[in-house]
Amino acid sequence: xxxxxxxxxxxxxxxxxxxxxxxxxxxxxxxxxxxxxxxxxxxxxxxxxxxxxxxxxxxxxxxxxxxxxxxxxxxxxxxxxxxxxxxxxxxxxxxxxxxxxxxxxxxxxxxxxxxxxxxxxxxxxxxxxxxxxxxxxxxxxxxxxxxxxxxxxxxxxxxxxxxxxxxxxxxxxxxxxxxxxxxxxxxxxxxxxxxxxxxxxxxxxxxxxxxxxxxxxxxxxxxxxxxxxxxxxxxxxxxxxxxxxxxxxxxxxxxxxxxxxxxxxxxxxxxxxxxxxxxxxx
Amino acid sequence: xxxxxxxxxxxxxxxxxxxxxxxxxxxxxxxxxxxxxxxxxxxxxxxxxxxxxxxxxxxxxxxxxxxxxxxxxxxxxxxxxxxxxxxxxxxxxxxxxxxxxxxxxxxxxxxxxxxxxxxxxxxxxxxxxxxxxxxxxxxxxxxxxxxxxxxxxxxxxxxxxxxxxxxxxxxxxxxx
Numbered sequence: 001x002x003x004x005x006x007x008x009x010x011x012x013x014x015x016x017x018x019x020x021x022x023x024x025x026x027x028x029x030x031x032x033x034x035x036x037x038x039x040x041x042x043x044x045x046x047x048x049x050x051x052x053x054x055x056x057x058x059x060x061x062x063x064x065x066x067x068x069x070x071x072x073x074x075x076x077x078x079x080x081x082x083x084x085x086x087x088x089x090x091x092x093x094x095x096x097x098x099x100x101x102x103x104x105x106x107x108x109x110x111x112x113x114x115x116x117x118x119x120x121x122x123x124x125x126x127x128x129x130x131x132x133x134x135x136x137x138x139x140x141x142x143x144x145x146x147x148x149x150x151x152x153x154x155x156x157x158x159x160x161x162x163x164x165x166x167x168x169x170x171x172x173x174x175x176x177x178x179x180x181x182x183x184x185x186x187x188x189x190x191x192x193x194x195x196x197x198x199x200x201x202x203x204x205x206x207x208x209x210x211x212x213x214x215x216x217x218x219x220x221x222x223x224x225x226x227x228x229x230x231x232x233x234x235x236x237x238x239x240x241x242x243x244x245x246x247x248x249x250x251x252x253x254x255x256x257x258x259x260x261x262x263x264x265x266x267x268x269x270x271x272x273x274x275x276x277x278x279x280x281x282x
Numbered sequence: 283x284x285x286x287x288x289x290x291x292x293x294x295x296x297x298x299x300x301x302x303x304x305x306x307x308x309x310x311x312x313x314x315x316x317x318x319x320x321x322x323x324x325x326x327x328x329x330x331x332x333x334x335x336x337x338x339x340x341x342x343x344x345x346x347x348x349x350x351x352x353x354x355x356x357x358x359x360x361x362x363x364x365x366x367x368x369x370x371x372x373x374x375x376x377x378x379x380x381x382x383x384x385x386x387x388x389x390x391x392x393x394x395x396x397x398x399x400x401x402x403x404x405x406x407x408x409x410x411x412x413x414x415x416x417x418x419x420x421x422x423x424x425x426x427x428x429x430x431x432x433x434x435x436x437x438x439x440x441x442x443x444x445x446x447x448x449x450x451x452x453x454x455x456x457x458x
Contacts, residue, residue: 004387007387008384008406011384015305019293022297
């Protein structure tokens with residue numbers, strides 16, 4: 001049998017690739033979908049913000065490196081281990097996130113001393129009912145590479161607190177607003193304060209999927225839009241969300257993400273962002 | 283190594299081997315090349331996860347296999363299973379008879395279920411040790427050895443069954 005398999009191997013090896021054409025096609029594909037800069041975490045420690053990433057697709061975006069999908073929710077993951085930001089607030093996603101083991105849930109008053117950012121809570125928003133308002137600390141799985149190359153869970157720590165509000169309207173649409181402290185953006189803002197880096201779109205891949213929003217003076221704000229297929233999720237339909245990077249008085253940066261479940265007009269997402277920015281800081 | 287250089291190195295060293303591996307799943311060269319292109323893009327984006335830089339083939343093979351499996355889950359259709367394209371020149375030593383036997387065996391391997399076919403391809407055709415095959419497929423060495431044994435038994439039975447009928451193109455339902 002071994003001898004016969006060598007003959008079959010010759011048949012197997014008949015298939016060859018036109019490498020020049022293959023490489024040209026690959027380079028073109030990479031140019032159309034350029035990767036975010038690769039990053040290595042310190043030492044051999046690996047961080048995983050969640051347990052089951054179902055899809056992971058890098059994009060070129062300001063400060064972010066990966067999209068990934070879990071529990072019906074789309075996450076953005078930054079290059080620093082700050083934790084995920086919810087983008088799609090499907091009921092399934094919310095239940096999955098908030099009930100996963102090692103997740104800590106806090107009320108607003110409990111969250112305030114734990115948060116690294118001022119939590120903003122606007123009053124009633126006409127047409128929308130708040131159905132959830134919680135501080136969340138998601139688990140961070142710290143893994144270490146073993147001698148045989150496998151990853152071993154060494155401990156579970158907590159991600160920084162994020163504050164999540166979810167609203168729904170009479171038509172069953174939902175909007176989720178996530179507030180969190182951005183260590184990376186805070187560092188960048190302090191470093192480039194007073195220069196053109198913050199006020200221009202330099203370094204940000206604004207294009208068909210990213211539209212800079214002009215109605216947020218002093219902030220970096222954009223509308224992200226795309227189809228699920230573009231992030232390689234085999235689901236029909238599209239998504240849109242508004243992201244605002246808001247510098248605080250102490251020059252730290254708070255990220256506010258407004259995202260929708262069900263088709264909601266971008267202007268409504270923007271109005272939610274404005275409502276949060278106008279809300280008094282407690 | 284810059285990005286162009288890295289991609290160039292991967293294509294030069296591994297494109298043939300990975301497309302052959304993908305072909306055992308999708309049974310069509312153009313589709314296999316597309317899957318490997320996707321796998322290279324994924325691999326490039328997550329290149330910082332590559333542990334053994336001296337030999338990235340097992341890591342790339344795993345990404346290709348995952349890509350092919352995801353692709354097959356996407357839809358179902360019937361495909362024609364056929365031999366890989368003929369080379370324009372044959373070596374002088376090969377006789378018509380031995381080529382037919384080789385092709386019959388190759389075809390029989392392609393017709394095996396994934397759990398037997400993929401270890402056999404990686405072990406016999408790609409020359410990987412069973413430990414590496416186990417790592418790529420996320421299982422252990424003993425399981426791979428068992429699958430190789432059972433795969434060989436199945437092959438023997440398949441070839442015996444085919445003897446009176448000869449070989450040729452067969453149609454089968456596959457998850458492409």
